[in-house]
Amino acid sequence: MSGKTKYPYSYRAYGLNILSQLPVTGFEPAVFETPDVHIKKGPVPEKLNNIINQGVLYQSNESEFILHMENVAAYYVKNGDEIVIQPIDNASVGEISAFLNGTSFGALIHQRRLLPLHASTVIFKDKCLVIAGISGAGKSTLAMALVKEGGTLVADDISVIDFSGEKPTVRPAFPTIKIWEDSLNHLDIATTGLEPVRGELKKYYLPVDKFNQTHRAINHIFILNTHNRPGLEIKTLQGVDKFRVLKKHTYFFRGIPKTGLEKNHFILANQLAIKVPVTILARPNREFNTEKIVRAISENM
């Protein structure tokens, strides 16, 4: 680290101490001695030299990841401990943060050989519940509904699984949920004063008071799905089906280079499948009946 580099911001998220030159919407300020991750402002290369994986907006190899968001910023994530950001003029802190605390940290977590699930996590009735699902399944809405019913938030959208203890835990992420106006209306929460994720979208950063800061062993993983039939459907998975859905709901699995990182992912997902029960909870796709879903969770957790 260069002596000239100044870091006015320090945060703790996903169990990591983060020093940053830029403010990050949603992350929780923290005081610590040793940083795990540095976020710097600086130039981001157009291309990686040795690309293993790529999509329209990103390139990656085992230790580097580049994301170019045309109207927002470019991000360069390397070695699991550094993110360089080159913001576009006029981009807001909220929108720069959206692709930082999401995709960029997802890549960083893979680089650190941890397992990020596309899931929100809540402590509810003293049980640690991981709620995985594809975009639009209702993870954040359900997480917030459980918080309203007395739960505490552990993570929204990305749940980083920690295998350092006897049982797998979820690393506390940060006390904020990204949530759509329609869901806020559904949960009777006003949008007044909330920071939008993007200026044009009716999607907001919702600060959550009840946030869990400790590692808790995961009691149950629910996969939140939708279907076009009436009523909730519940199915507990066994054996290889558990591994298959955990792979499917790994955050940004496609971004993992098909080399050592993928093998590492296989080992971790398998370990999780063996140790934790996994239940599919499918709801009608045009209905989010909070009461029924919370009851189904309570009865099956």
Added chain:
Amino acid sequence: MDDLKKIVWLASYPKSGNTWFRAFITALLHPEEPDVDINNMHPSTIASSRQLFDELAGVPSADLTPAEISHLRPLVLRRHAMESEEIIFQKVHDAYSILHNGEPLFPTEITKAVLYFIRNPLDMAVSFSHHLATSIDKTISIMNNPDYTFCQRIDRLNNQLQQNLSTWSGHVKSWVDDSGLPVMVIRYEDMHNEPIEVFSKAVAFIGLIKNRKEIETALELASFSRLKQQEQEKGFSEKSPASAGFFRKGIVGDWKNVLTKEQVKHIIDVHGPMMKRFGYDIDV
């Protein structure tokens, strides 16, 4: 496969025979399967799939503006073609369009061919109203609205990306006249009346070499009654939640039993020229 021309667009306004053809193609390409699983058909995703976009773009479309998504869609589809080892049969309900930056939404360089499915709008209106679970009059106004767009709400996450359908006539024109792509137009009514001939021509147009026996077998496996029976037994994931069933009657000319004179006139007043062009009687 170096050539990027890997995508066969199965393009249509909704409820015009697209799903029937997909079931047929699934049976044709997988003769080893004893049945067509309607919930796992070969061209499994629609071009407007959110998951397809998110995977290939690398960022969640949930954090992108509609303008950014439009701009990225051709690039995502291009990558879809680049990464595929085989021909992709890609269902699509969007009208063909040129984006603000001058690029086509469906790039020419990745297009192998277009099969455009068209159905008499009088029948289509009846079927579409069931699909949308709305009135015939509302459905007719949708068919007349150039700005009609699926999944347009911006206060929630829709299950698919936004798709502008244009008017019914505008949709036909966009693919058949404006796209400049190699298009074969397939009439739903001909699929019913002369299935072997019509499906054989479509198969030849997209460059597949199949004999008559193979086509007959695939048609039998993808027959309307079998698809409908399977939906009744197992459900169909593509059914709109509000409608009673995706495979309803599947017949030609049902509009005569359903539409009022005013509704028929309303459709013909707006879409008469396009109907006439594709052989649909407008002197009714």
